[in-house]
Amino acid sequence: MLASAGPASAQGKVPTPTDNLKVQVSINPANASPGDTVQKTIRLINEFDQPQNIVNFVDSLRSMGVGFVVNGSPTITPSPSCTGIGKGSMSAPNGGVTISITGGVIQANGYCEVVVPVQIPLTATPGTYTNRIPACSTTAYADGPLYTHHGNDYYCNKEPSSGGDVTVRNKADVGITKTDGVTEVVAGGTTTYQVVVSNAGPNAANNVAVTDTAGTGLSITSVACASTTGGAACTASNAAPLGTVNLPSGASATFTVSATVAPGATGSVTNTVTATVDPATTDDPNPSNNTARDTDTVTTQGTVSISKTVDKAIYANTGDTLGYTIKVSNAGPSTLTGVSMADVLPTGTTLSGTPSCTPAGNASCGTRSGTTYSGITLPPGGSLTITISAAVPNGTTGTLTNTATVSRPAGGMTCNPSSCAASVSSAPAGVPFLQLVKTASATTFAVGTPASYTLTVTNLGTAATSGSITVTDTVPAGLGISNLPTGSAGCTASGQTVTCTTAAALAASTGTASWTFTITPSAAAAPSVTNTASVAGGGDGSCPADSHCKSTVTTPVNAPKLQITKTGNGPWTIGQTGASYTLTVTNTGAVTTTGVVTVRDTLPTGITFGGTSPAGWTCTPSGQNLSCTGTPNLGAGNNTTLAVPVNVTAAAVPAGVHPSTPVTNVASVGGGGDPFNGGTAPTPGTACAVLDTATPGHCALVSTTVQSAASISTQKALAAGTITPLTAGQEVPYVIRITNVGGTAVTNYQFNEIIPVGTTLVSVTEDGTSTCTAGAAAGTVCPITVTSVPANGFARVTVMVKVVNPLPRSVTAVVNEILVPASCSVSSCEPPPTKPTGCPAGTGLLCVSTPTEGETPPPQGVQPIPTLSEWALALLGLAMLGGAWRGRQRHR
Structure with a gap:
């Protein structure tokens, strides 16, 4: 850009950088969240001993990033050392990105201060955003900072501004709930908790840590991220923390947590879960809902079996001794205390010797009285072996039956197979047995x-x-x-x-x-x-x-044991063809699958079935639910894959959600001889994860990023710092900003620059290129191509034109306009917006109209250099000669 674009150079002056001009910037509050409006205070300081006239001051919010805009009316802080700054001299349009001041006076050793409300974009990611007013340049002024003059002396700020930082952290009300759906659990048994982490917004909360503190008597065995809503994405771990989750506003994630209760647990067990936001990126305005507890009463349940054998099936009726062996065992799951075993000797027999008890598996025999044991303790897997001998007297006849019974007065015990008693018989000689x-x-x-x-x-x-x-x-x-x-x-x-x-x-x-x-x-x-x-x-x-x-x-x-895993070939773009999910079904069992295997898939909102079933499978959609059946006959350790084509629609990225959004897909598998869930595939998501918390297991979950389509908007403006009114021969820069708030980059964005009447083309610079060359005449349509407008970013093009010299009187305003060519595709163009005020009917997509001096609004106009006719020049010469002759006569 040439020096003629700057305010001082237009006067033939080069500004002197000085420490006596300073700019201070502060932002209050210094910590904010996306969507908040902060107050930006700009103080222009004059440390000279004489006043300074403000030629120009320009601040661009785009240095902070895409989306920072003015949100409201600026305020001028009253100060006796600041005069002449008002609505006519200050420009900070609502929704704009440029703050400028032209005119006004900063008194000696004084300052001028303005406060501008600035809105942080909803899409701002956590971090520190800086708005520094740069030090001045003596050769480039289009985005210049502070320029002043005192008389014919021009100055600019030598150093960049101080301050101007705002730290953005998301504000997210993260909450958590937990329940296992029961009020009682069995000692030695299991329970499954549903942990739901949600975000009530207004911003996203990423890297939320979910921790689980299992109380005494409780141990966590497995964790799975069962399902998500609203674009959430989660990971699970059996170690601390329980998992992490990324939660857009309004999203939630459900974890399933399986736990075992200690076999000897008594009273109650409590499980506590906590969700903690990442303090580096997120503030939680409501920490009271970040912890949840579930307390259950512990009950006892043991399955006891009792068996009995005798050493002689046939006894001698002339007198004999029978030896009985009794075994009592507990299959669990709870430890049983206070158990009793009573043995009743056959009628006519008497106890011979002293019974013995041998414990195993940490069991204890308790105390004995005759042939009865009481106070027995039986842990899961524990057992007692008791031996008792009975004397059979001479002359005994008939079958001798001995019965042993086990009981627990406190309850909580069942017997297997169905009886808590065991009997054994011995027959006398001479009968069948x-x-x-x-x-x-x-x-x-x-x-x-x-x-x-x-x-x-x-x-x-x-x-x-x-x-x-x-x-x-x-x-x-x-x-x-x-x-x-x-x-x-x-x-x-x-x-x-x-x-x-x-x-x-x-x-x-x-x-x-x-x-x-x-x-x-x-x-x-x-x-x-x-x-x-x-x-x-x-x-x-x-x-x-x-x-x-x-x-x-x-x-x-x-039996066969099926597992399913799932991947997506993302990231995807709305409207993309060739998107697909790949589901892999593996048989981890010891035998080959038999019959039909069913894969169920719940497609996320905005993702639809592509209509073609994978080879060897038949897929049937019903809304967002897809059911695929096949007979793969998978041998032990073998697998098969299903490539499911899908379509990506705009509904995958809801309005107001970040342009790059994860969508979560859940699937399940069943059948084929696998006994899981009665041989059927369960409903994918939480319902499946409750049944199987293993990863991989019968349930699968995958998150795939969907990028929204490009969304282009264009702004065009006279470059900040350009001297107006325009004069013949002046070089005039126009800045065109192309902003893409979508999640997909746009390549080869095109528009046409129409060289304004009264000007010729000088150059096209920055991110744009044109086939037009310098000197292109007014009315020339110059195609301009921007190679790339990045996703959630912008590109900038500067078009420099030169006002012709001499300037025809017919040129009363320079109207610069751009048009989108008819050949432009939908992905790289935009619909025409409402035309700005002041642009003549029939102008292009965007235009900038600079009125002549005296028009409204002043003072941006085209001012022709004044000219006089030959008669007027002659009369002016005679008048000047007459004035000189009269002056000489007075001095004689």
Whole structure:
């Protein structure tokens, strides 16, 4: 830019930088939030001993960043040392970015002070923003700071201003809630908490730390970020902190926290969760809702089993001793205290010797009285083995049955399988005595793979059986039954109950009968099945009640175990083609999947299904819910991927939200023989995460950034500091600012500069280029291209024109305008705004009209250099000669 654009150089003067002119800037308050309006105070200080006339002062808010604008009317602070500054000499238009003063006087050793309300943009990110008034330059004035003069002496501020900083921190009312939906928990059991972190705004809160303090008796086992709303994004950790979350205003994130209660816990357990904003970037005006607690009463629940054996199934009726072994165990989940075990010896027998008790797994035997133990403690996995001997007197006849019973007066105990008592019998010599044994064909079953059960009855008595023998087997649900034996020693099935019979007599001591049938496990059978059968008949009066008449077998069932993970090929742009989510389904189980696998996907608002199903899958949309089914037959450890095409619409970035917004997608998987959730895929999001908190697991979540479309606006103005009225031969700079508040950069933005009447082109500089060359005449349409307007940023172009010399009288105003060419595409153009006041009808997209002197508003005009006709010049010469002759006559 040439020196002619500056105020001093137009007078043929070069300003002298001086320390006697200073600019101070302060912003109050110094800490603020996006959207706030702060008061910017500008003090122009004169330390000369003589007054200084203000030629020009210019301050541009764009040095602070995009979006900082004047928000209201400036105020002139009254001061006796400041005169002549008023509405006509100060310009700070509402919504504008330039503050300028032309005219006015700063008295000797005085100052002038103005206060301008400045709004911080809603899109401002946390940090310190600085508005420094630069030191002056003696060669460039378009954005010049302070220029003054006293007489013919011109000065400018030698040093940049002090102050002018504002620290922006988001203001966000972050809150947190927590509940597990119950008021009681079981000692040794588990509970799942729902933790919801939300932001009531008005600004975003990023890097919010979520911490969880588990009270005594409580341990956190897993954490998952289950779902989000409003563009939130979260991460989860099983270690402190619990997780972090980025929360736009109005957004929320839901964590699922799984915890175990200590087996010995009593009273109550309390879990406390806290959300803490990042103090470097965010202020929370309401910290009272940043902590939540959940307290539950602890109850006791233990599953006890009791079994009993005898060392002799046949006793001698001439006198004998029977040895009984009793085992009591607790499968948990709670530690049981105050348990009792009472054993009743068979009628006619007496206690022989002293009973013994051997504890295991941190159990304790309590105290004994006869054949009763009380005050027993049984932790989960703990057990007692008790031995008791009974003397059988000579002449005893009949079956001797011994029963042991376990109890807990305080409650909280259940027994497995269904009875808290166990009995065992011994028969006298000379009668049949049946024993049933049930076995499985494999130590582990697999879903979808056939296996078998075998039932075997043996006569251990000293006499053969008489009459038919019947075995009844209730097969667990989840096991399909087939291939039943037929014939006289066959089996029938009614539902899940299998009945097998034989009429054959079983010889004493060695006689047996057996039956084998096929079972096929389904997903419902996993992770294990327990099957109990019983025998009756054959002349054994102790069956089916006694333990030797029953047999139980428990078999693990291997099943497919599915996991799902999800990614997006973002970041995306509104209207983008080729956007997609990739879902990967992996079988981490030990057996191959069978049947249909279902993947459910809840698409975020603004993201729609692209209509093409992945190969091997059928996807059906219903609103934002997508269900994809397939039969991938995944072997153990294998996986398959689904590339789901999606469309990105404008609804993905709600109005008022930052132009780069994350959208969160949740998905789930089920079926294929996986027993999870009954073999079906649950509703994605929180409902799924409650069921499975593992990561990866049956639930998946991914956040993908969506960038809004470009949103271009253009401003055009006469460069600050340009001397007006314009004169012939003056070089005049125009500044064109192209602002993009969208999330996508615009490339090759185009507009046409129309060279104003009465001027010629000098140059196009900064971010723009043109095919026009210097000297292009008035009316020339000069295409200007800006290579890139960055997302959430701006570009600037300076067009310099020169007023022709001589200037025709017909040119009463310079009207500079720009037009968007018809060839411009939608992504790189903008709709025409309302034309500024003062622009003639028919002008272009934007124009700047500079009136001539005497027009309203003054004083920006084109002032032609005055000229006189030849007769007027002759008369002026004669008048001047006459005046000189009269002067000489007076001095004679």
